[in-house]
Ligand SMILES: Nc1ncnc2c1ncn2[C@@H]1O[C@H](COP(=O)(O)OP(=O)(O)OP(=O)(O)O)[C@@H](O)[C@H]1O
């Protein structure tokens with residue numbers, strides 16, 4: 001089972017945060033696939049805390065990445081944090097994935113970046129002769145926003161896009177937890193918070209999509 005977080009070329013949409021949160025709840029291995037990635041930094045934050053050591057791999061090249069991905073099985077889930085750019089390593093990860101999730105904020109700039117990604121996924125799909133859907137995750141959404149016509153439009157107009165039901169709001173918990181290198185579901189303080197509930201809802205939705 002391979003889940004890739006990727007998508008837009010804008011930074012800070014929440015790929016790494018979502019990847020780390022999913023890896024924690026799915027007991028998955030994390031794979032760094034971003035040349036400017038921050039998983040090392042997250043590992044360092046955790047080093048002097050009581051948090052469990054992260055299970056992370058840092059493949060340096062195509063051969064390394066393929067070797068890591070080949071180790072995945074139904075019971076050995078892998079979550080890949082892909083950078084927000086186009087590269088051969090990113091395309092390999094997308095091609096190998098059972099599920100691609102693209103977090104996106106509700107801003108026109110973010111959404112146009114996401115649309116650029118549509119041509120990448122279209123290319124990869126054609127190359128592997130398999131339609132790879134990109135599941136858009138509404139992330140960092142203002143707590144009072146209820147109108148999602150923009151997201152609904154994108155996900156119906158673009159063949160490779162689908163919209164996840166889960167909506168993750170802009171919540172300071174995510175930033176505070178990340179300052180400790182943690183996801184919200186790992187810390188007692190946030191265990192019953194709305195942020196943790198949103199991440200759990202995402203996991204439930206993912207599990208039903210890939211029948212985990
Ligand atoms: N739902 C959220 N609410 C509030 N803050 C969030 C949320 N999701 C992520 N963040 C915060 O936004 C910042 C950027 O998130 P993150 O590093 O996960 O984005 P990214 O897409 O991986 O960025 P990059 O492209 O630079 O790798 C972090 O400080 C993170 O804690």
Ligand SMILES: [Mg+2]
Pocket residue numbers: 015016017034037038081
């Ligand atoms: Mg990142």
